[in-house]
Amino acid sequence: MSNRLIHSQSPYLLQHAHNPVDWFPWGPEALKKATSENKPILVSIGYSACHWCHVMERESFEDEATAELMNAHFVCIKIDREERPDIDNIYMDAVQAMGLQGGWPLNVFLMPNQKPFYGGTYFPNQQWKGLLANIADAFEKHEDQLAESAEGFGKSLNRKETEKYGISTGEQELDPDELAEIVAKITAQQDPEWGGMKRAPKFPMPAIWSFLLDYGLLHRDEKIINEVLFTLRKIGMGGIYDQLRGGFARYSVDGEWFAPHFEKMLYDNGQLLELYAKAFQGSGDRFFKEKVTETVGWLKAEMLTAEGAFHAAQDADSEGVEGKFYVWQYEELKALIPEELPWFSRLYNLKPGGNWEDGVNILFQTENEQTIATEFGMDLNDFKVNLQEIKDMLLEARNQRVWPGKDDKILSGWNGLMSAGLIQAYRATGEISMLDLAIANLEFLKKNLVIDGVLHRAYKKGKAYTPGFLEDYAAVIRASLMAFEATGEARWLDFARPLTDLCLAEFYDETDGFFFFNNPKAEKLIANKKELFDNVIPASNSIMARNLHRLSLFTYEEKYTKIASKMLGGMKELILQEPAFLCNWASLFLEKLVPTAEVAIVGKGATEKAREFHKTYLPNMILAFSESLTENAAILSDKTPDPAGNALIYVCFDHACQKPVGTCEEAISQLPYLA
Numbered sequence: 006m007s008n009r010l011i012h013s014q015s016p017y018l019l020q021h022a023h024n025p026v027d028w029f030p031w032g033p034e035a036l037k038k039a040t041s042e043n044k045p046i047l048v049s050i051g052y053s054a055c056h057w058c059h060v061m062e063r064e065s066f067e068d069e070a071t072a073e074l075m076n077a078h079f080v081c082i083k084i085d086r087e088e089r090p091d092i093d094n095i096y097m098d099a100v101q102a103m104g105l106q107g108g109w110p111l112n113v114f115l116m117p118n119q120k121p122f123y124g125g126t127y128f129p130n131q132q133w134k135g136l137l138a139n140i141a142d143a144f145e146k147h148e149d150q151l152a153e154s155a156e157g158f159g160k161s162l163n164r165k166e167t168e169k170y171g172i173s174t175g176e177q178e179l180d181p182d183e184l185a186e187i188v189a190k191i192t193a194q195q196d197p198e199w200g201g202m203k204r205a206p207k208f209p210m211p212a213i214w215s216f217l218l219d220y221g222l223l224h225r226d227e228k229i230i231n232e233v234l235f236t237l238r239k240i241g242m243g244g245i246y247d248q249l250r251g252g253f254a255r256y257s258v259d260g261e262w263f264a265p266h267f268e269k270m271l272y273d274n275g276q277l278l279e280l281y282a283k284a285f286q287g288s289g290d291r292f293f294k295e296k297v298t299e300t301v302g303w304l305k306a307e308m309l310t311a312e313g314a315f316h317a318a319q320d321a322d323s324e325g326v327e328g329k330f331y332v333w334q335y336e337e338l339k340a341l342i343p344e345e346l347p348w349f350s351r352l353y354n355l356k357p358g359g360n361w362e363d364g365v366n367i368l369f370q371t372e373n374e375q376t377i378a379t380e381f382g383m384d385l386n387d388f389k390v391n392l393q394e395i396k397d398m399l400l401e402a403r404n405q406r407v408w409p410g411k412d413d414k415i416l417s418g419w420n421g422l423m424s425a426g427l428i429q430a431y432r433a434t435g436e437i438s439m440l441d442l443a444i445a446n447l448e449f450l451k452k453n454l455v456i457d458g459v460l461h462r463a464y465k466k467g468k469a470y471t472p473g474f475l476e477d478y479a480a481v482i483r484a485s486l487m488a489f490e491a492t493g494e495a496r497w498l499d500f501a502r503p504l505t506d507l508c509l510a511e512f513y514d515e516t517d518g519f520f521f522f523n524n525p526k527a528e529k530l531i532a533n534k535k536e537l538f539d540n541v542i543p544a545s546n547s548i549m550a551r552n553l554h555r556l557s558l559f560t561y562e563e564k565y566t567k568i569a570s571k572m573l574g575g576m577k578e579l580i581l582q583e584p585a586f587l588c589n590w591a592s593l594f595l596e597k598l599v600p601t602a603e604v605a606i607v608g609k610g611a612t613e614k615a616r617e618f619h620k621t622y623l624p625n626m627i628l629a630f631s632e633s634l635t636e637n638a639a640i641l642s643d644k645t646p647d648p649a650g651n652a653l654i655y656v657c658f659d660h661a662c663q664k665p666v667g668t669c670e671e672a673i674s675q676l677p678y679l680a
Contacts, residue, residue, distance in 0.1 A: 009034075014465035015085040016412045017053040021062060025072035028083045031092060039080040039117040045144050045151075046115040047079040050086050050093050053412040054255075054268035054318040056327050057127045058110045063325075064130040071134055078141035079114075086111070087317060087416060088463050091474055091523035094534045095162060100124040102161045114140055119531045120155035121162075162532040167517040167575070170537070174518030174575035179598045181679065183577075187584040187591050188220055192232065194585055196260065200236030202585065205260035209240055209253065211276035212543045212588040218283060219595055219624035223679040230287065237284050240277075241296045242370035247331065248353065249368070249400045250306070251299030253277050254321075255541075263369050264361055267321040267328040267409070271308065271419040272542050274300060278426030282433035286622030297430050301439055304423070310415070312453075313445035314464065315423050320410035330409050332365040333399075341402055345395055348381045352392070415464040417454045417473055420446055421480030422542070428487045432619035440491055447488055450481060451500060460504060472527050475520050475536070478508050479548035486555055486627075491619070493612065493630045495637035498559060505556055505565070508549065518571045519546050537576070543589035546572065551593050558603050558627050561639035561660060573597060595679075599625050602676050603657040606630035608646025614654060617669040623676060 009029050010022040021028055029035035031048075039046045049066075051058030065071045075081050086093035086109065096113040099121040100106075106126060113124035128136060144151060167173065191213060196203045202210070214233050221229035240246060243262025245254045253273055254265030278300050285293035308315045323330040335357045338346055346355075353368040354360055361367050378388035427443035430436070454461045454469045461469035462477050485501035488494070511527075512520040514535070522545055525533045536544045550572040557566035573593050580587045580594060604626055606614050615630040629640045632652075636642050644655050644665075653665040654672040663675045 010083055013085075014463065014468070014470060015053075015088050015414060016410070017051060017058075017085040017087070018083055020053065020059075021066060021083050024062070024066045025069050025076075026066050026081050027072075027076045028081050031082050031084050031089060035080050035082050036119065039115075042080070043117055044078065044080050045140065046082060046117065046119065047075065048082045048084060048092075048096060048113045048115060049110060050084040050096065050113075051110040052085060052087050052318070053410060054270065054320045055109050056266060056268070056321045057108075059322055059325075061110050061127050061133075065128070065133050068130060071130060071137070074134060074137045074141070078137065078144070087412070088414070088471055090476065091530065091534070094522060094536070095530060095532050096121060096124065098532075098534065099158050099162055100126075102158055116152055116155045118155075120159040122151045122155040122158065159531060165517060166535045166537055167519065170579060172517070172537075172575045172579065174571040176570045177574040177577050179577075179594060181598065183581060184220070184591075184594060184598060184679075187580060187594070188217065188229065190584050191217065191588070192229065195232060195236070199261050200232075200239035201260075201262070203260075206256050206258045207245075207260055207262055208256040208541055209245070209273065209277060210541060210588075211273075211280045212539045212592070213585060215280055215283070216588040216592045216595070218280075218287065219592060220679070222287060222622070222624050223595065223599060223677075225678060234284055234288055234290070234293075237281060238292060241281070241292065244367040244369040246296070247303065248370065249396050249403060251296070251301070251303035252307075253300070264367060265328075267331055269303075269319040271315055271317055271416070272422050274304065275419065275422035275424075275426040276542075278304075278423070279429040282426070282429040283622045286433045286620070294434060297433060298436075301427070301430060301436075301442070305442070309442070310413075313442075313449040314415040314453075315420050315446065316411060316413045317416050317419060318412040320412070323407050323409040328365075328367075330403065330406050332361065332367055334365060335359065338366075338399075341399065342395055345391065348377060348383070348388075349392075349395060351380065352377045413465070415454075416477070417450055417460055417462060417464070418477035418480040420450055421477070421482075421484040424484035425480070425487050428484065428491050431491060433622070435616075435620070443484070444488060444492065447481075447484060447497070447500070455504075458503060458507060460507075472524060474524075475508065475512050475522050475545035475549060476542065478504055478512070479545045479552060482508075482552045482556075483548060486552065486559070489559070489638075490628045493615065493632075495635075498638055501552075501556065502560070505552065509568075513568075518568070518575060520549055537579075538583075538586045539589040540586070547576075547587070547589035547593065551589065551596070554593060554596060554601070555627055558601060559629065559638050559640050569593065570597065596625050599677050599679055600658055602626035603640055603655075603660070604628045604672065605640050605644045605655045605657065605662075606652050607634065607641060607644040607655075608632070608652035609650050611652040614652050614669060618672075621673070623673065626676060 007022050008027055010018040097107050108126040113121050115121050194202050201207045217229055218233045240262050245257045245262045245265045252269050254267050255270050257265050281293045281296045321327045355366045359365045375385055378385045424443040424446045427439045431440035454464055460473035460477055462471040462473045482501045482504050485497045488497040511524045519535050521533045522536045537546055538544055539547055550569045553565040553569040576590050580590050584591055611630040611632050629638050631641055647653050655665045656663045656672050656675040666672050
């Protein structure tokens, strides 16, 4: 037997298509049924790579007795949070407003009018059945009390974020001392032993390290730069990083980057690819380059479609066991690499009885390769060659195992994040194949996910569906602007501008100066939310504000930068209070304060000079180049080569240019630093 989810595109919804629960997808049919039959709605939200979502499905949603309770008393709606982050945002906010812990699976009980009155995350089966019975009884006997409670939560959900956090937009003075205070607050929370923030579980949080790296480079603060590089080394040596194949898991359950939840998400890997590329550019340390090339190798081998798009995620579980695909029994390794096992075990902290639960080993590096090579009397270069051979051999053996599940839908915003990562990887390594991957990906999005000017969120089996959210637009616009900088092709600037203008027309709220996450004109929901806080993915408003800032510098259109400045002005006090959750906003603070350099290169040899610029990571600048005179971007207008037609480099601030120069070294000397 199958339920209505059988017609879904989402792998997560399809996982539930044969449950005995009479699941509906989110839509008019389910909402109408709840109203006409006066039944409470149960909304259950998860995603395909979520371990506890699988556990709850096995225990409860596949259980006939539990399904009977659910079907008798509720209209049951299953939602993939990756397809509908807007609905997830609303009901996650509601559960947290109830004083309950948020997370996934998210299970929320609503009145027939969609207003929530109770919720929670994972429930063991007995507890879940008890809760279902209690809520069904309460709805039958005390519907009016539940309705009253739901009205209260409904009002709370409709409070504007700007009202909730006391934000009013408007330009404000930016003070270097305030920026230093922001940095001091964040660095005080760092873990000096393991890197990252002092907490467990540990999430990589790329926006934090990207901001601190930029600040360190612009302030010429070696201590801060080294702290960032220390964190990135610890993550890259940890169990959170796939030491054989490349790619990062979502987070580690401990404070040492040791034991991950093993799912690999495209959005994490796109951002971390970009960050590790910057780390390599800034330091020249080949450790960071290795993580970049290995992660791109994983991406090409396991996530890339024939059309040039990237799948959403790889699951944590295989054969119903979390991490089974990635971990090793000591005896298994002994049979495969008997002679090399002593030094390999020392490098990755492997133990005969296992270094993790159930007697298995996670590859987890705590010493650098030079230390281990010296200890075993090996030359470092020979050690590296041997290590690569062993890794290749073990990867081949691992690939014979039952693979974890794959979420093979394509999400435009996550693909945008990965394209940005690939463009930065190209800049760092000079590998043109990485740029080719990024451009092919953006071509795919442009061709398949933009329909009549509207970007769509998801794509599967040749079909785009669900109009995009601000997260999607913001990430794709950012990647397009980076593609313009990397290629010099005006079509990428021309792709970014109409998407930005659509956001201003459809998502922008004139009343408070910020963008809605969902397009309020596309579908009527019980609340329209704005995403302001930077999380594992930075807030869509902060990405958008930075896009507007950069777009204004490329196009000389003041309307874009005025909106960005007002948004930053509104957020400034919050950034000063809680900077660790507003680091992408802090990056905009840095860009506006310094100010951002506008670099234009025009004339014969411009492409080669642009490539020289790309090699070094220079935060807080934009770059446009052309081999010939062009009007294709305002930043390039009125810029001329030298009398022989050779490229000149113009470094400008607020559209006022310094004396044009012929070499990158001279141009770099004109770039500003933070005193």
